[in-house]
Amino acid sequence: MSALAALTLRTLSGTLRDADLLFAVLAPVGCFLGFTLALGNLIDTGQMTYPQYVLPVVIVQAMLFGAMTTADRAARDRLSGFGVRLRTLPIPAVVPLAARMLYCLIRAVIALVAGIAVASVFGFRMAGGVGYGVLFVVIVLAFAIAVCLGADALGSRIGSVESSSQLLLLPQLVLVLLSTGMAPAELFPGWLGPFVRYQPVSQVTETLRALAGGHVTVASLAATMAWCIALLALFGGLALHMQRRTR
Amino acid sequence: MPDVAIECRDLAKSFGKSSSALQGISFTVARASVCALLGHNGAGKTTTINILSTLLRPTAGSATVAGFDVERQSAEVRSSIGVTGQNAALDEFLTGRENLMLFGQLRGLRHRHARRRADELIERFDMGHAADRRVSTYSGGMRRRIDIAVALVVPPRVLFLDEPTTGLDPRSRRDVWDLVSALRHQDVTVLLTTQYLEEADVLSDSIIVLNSGRVVASGTADDLKCRVGVSYCQITPADPMNLPEIATALADFAGLGVGCDTLIDHTAAAVSVPAPDGVVTFGEVFRRLDGLGIELADISLRKPSLDEAFLSLTSPPVTV
Numbered sequence: 001m002s003a004l005a006a007l008t009l010r011t012l013s014g015t016l017r018d019a020d021l022l023f024a025v026l027a028p029v030g031c032f033l034g035f036t037l038a039l040g041n042l043i044d045t046g047q048m049t050y051p052q053y054v055l056p057v058v059i060v061q062a063m064l065f066g067a068m069t070t071a072d073r074a075a076r077d078r079l080s081g082f083g084v085r086l087r088t089l090p091i092p093a094v095v096p097l098a099a100r101m102l103y104c105l106i107r108a109v110i111a112l113v114a115g116i117a118v119a120s121v122f123g124f125r126m127a128g129g130v131g132y133g134v135l136f137v138v139i140v141l142a143f144a145i146a147v148c149l150g151a152d153a154l155g156s157r158i159g160s161v162e163s164s165s166q167l168l169l170l171p172q173l174v175l176v177l178l179s180t181g182m183a184p185a186e187l188f189p190g191w192l193g194p195f196v197r198y199q200p201v202s203q204v205t206e207t208l209r210a211l212a213g214g215h216v217t218v219a220s221l222a223a224t225m226a227w228c229i230a231l232l233a234l235f236g237g238l239a240l241h242m243q244r245r246t247r
Numbered sequence: 248m249p250d251v252a253i254e255c256r257d258l259a260k261s262f263g264k265s266s267s268a269l270q271g272i273s274f275t276v277a278r279a280s281v282c283a284l285l286g287h288n289g290a291g292k293t294t295t296i297n298i299l300s301t302l303l304r305p306t307a308g309s310a311t312v313a314g315f316d317v318e319r320q321s322a323e324v325r326s327s328i329g330v331t332g333q334n335a336a337l338d339e340f341l342t343g344r345e346n347l348m349l350f351g352q353l354r355g356l357r358h359r360h361a362r363r364r365a366d367e368l369i370e371r372f373d374m375g376h377a378a379d380r381r382v383s384t385y386s387g388g389m390r391r392r393i394d395i396a397v398a399l400v401v402p403p404r405v406l407f408l409d410e411p412t413t414g415l416d417p418r419s420r421r422d423v424w425d426l427v428s429a430l431r432h433q434d435v436t437v438l439l440t441t442q443y444l445e446e447a448d449v450l451s452d453s454i455i456v457l458n459s460g461r462v463v464a465s466g467t468a469d470d471l472k473c474r475v476g477v478s479y480c481q482i483t484p485a486d487p488m489n490l491p492e493i494a495t496a497l498a499d500f501a502g503l504g505v506g507c508d509t510l511i512d513h514t515a516a517a518v519s520v521p522a523p524d525g526v527v528t529f530g531e532v533f534r535r536l537d538g539l540g541i542e543l544a545d546i547s548l549r550k551p552s553l554d555e556a557f558l559s560l561t562s563p564p565v566t567v
Contacts, residue, residue: 006352014340197554
């Protein structure tokens with residue numbers, strides 16, 4: 001346990017110097033302001049205000065940014081002499097992964113708070129009460145851990161600091177831009193409709209939006225839970241597999 | 248802990264089907280001694296260290312470190328060892344002191360204890376002036392020094408030093424040598440790798456020479472020197488065209504079964520022959536070449552190079 005704490009603190013103190021936590025705050029704030037100011041009057045979101053509509057995807061995107069950081073860290077730990085030395089220490093092989101995930105959670109909470117704070121200024125409200133609010137946070141964090149595990153497995157596999165986070169840039173953009181997070185599905189060309197509707201970012205943001213609004217359907221909640229659990233299981237398995245010590 | 252700190256039996260490792268890094272090596276290292284693995288790049292030194300430090304699994308054979316089997320008791324092995332690699336394994340964002348404390352805590356020291364231990368090592372390694380600067384600002388020698396200190400935070404029973412002086416300037420190299428020599432008195436067994444015969448000679452009680460994944464010789468530095476020959480006579484003709492003629496004239500110095508071609512060093516444009524009798528051999532060589540009327544640019548006696556050590560150690564023994 002003390003090894004986990006020491007490694008997590010190491011990541012945090014390194015972070016204070018490479019400013020990743022500052023980016024964790026700035027990314028959701030910047031994206032929210034950008035989307036709201038640029039698109040707020042262009043996209044018809046019915047009765048819902050655009051800040052209320054768009055915040056969930058801003059948060060999901062911040063989680064995807066966190067995954068890119070994680071890929072970068074995992075690659076660094078795999079390649080560097082530091083990471084090699086960790087594997088010769090009398091600590092369980094899973095501890096460095098656990099420390100990266102703990103950092104990922106801390107970063108996710110900070111981004112979540114920053115996103116909600118800025119959106120509140122523009123009228124975003126958690127209308128669903130405490131229960132829905134808690135569920136909102138749980139889903140965001142589960143999604144964050146899932147994508148971070150995937151990114152960690154990728155970073156550990158690729159082992160190149162430059163290419164692993166670059167590789168995630170494209171899927172991240174595609175998933176966010178071609179989702180119902182920024183605009184309703186009707187506004188996309190017909191042939192893209194099925195992808196836009198059913199891909200995980202759309203499913204998760206719709207559930208989050210419904211939770212914030214206070215009326216969620218069982219189907220939507222179940223779809224999001226299924227996505228989160230499936231991604232957690234798949235990426236968790238891959239990430240653990242990559243931590244095998246000896247080859 | 249047993250009297251044998253490291254034991255390898257027929258250790259082999261191949262990567263994929265075609266390349267085999269180790270082809271069955273066996274050796275033992277006595278407790279509280281310093282042993283050097285000597286060899287060129289690709290000889291299998293780092294692979295050996297990686298297997299012994301549980302980073303790689305052997306393809307065949309077995310090994311024990313501090314009495315523990317590297318495969319079946321890898322957790323116990325990791326509790327007994329310290330490792331420093333070819334590249335300093337430090338967190339660049341942290342200061343030297345923070346690195347020492349971090350690794351102390353990773354090895355189970357409590358915060359206060361880790362701090363005290365860091366202070367001790369900083370003093371012992373004479374790093375007070377740099378301890379609170381970030382590692383990314385350190386010179387190569389400083390980095391290596393703190394890297395070795397990190398491996399000693401919790402005193403290991405066996406310390407692996409993979410090319411501890413590669414890339415260091417002569418002064419820093421001397422510093423590292425002093426650090427390693429001092430460990431001998433602290434019941435730490437050291438296995439180091441090096442490409443330099445001189446380094447192996449200065450630091451180690453025993454030397455294992457690796458070539459292409461095999462042990463080609465082992466013993467004390469004196470044993471090996473006796474086998475290699477005390478010195479070499481190197482002849483540089485004024486005209487490189489004369490090299491084959493010189494090699495032929497001096498073939499009997501090399502011993503039977505060694506081709507004349509192997510005496511010629513084309514990059515140095517010189518011929519080298521073993522000079523077991525020192526100046527007597529030198530005189531004989533000079534007389535013969537003088538008799539042939541070959542004009543010489545230089546002729547000298549020198550210590551054997553690692554290449555010659557390999558050549559000598561890998562060629563079959565001559566029976567008359």
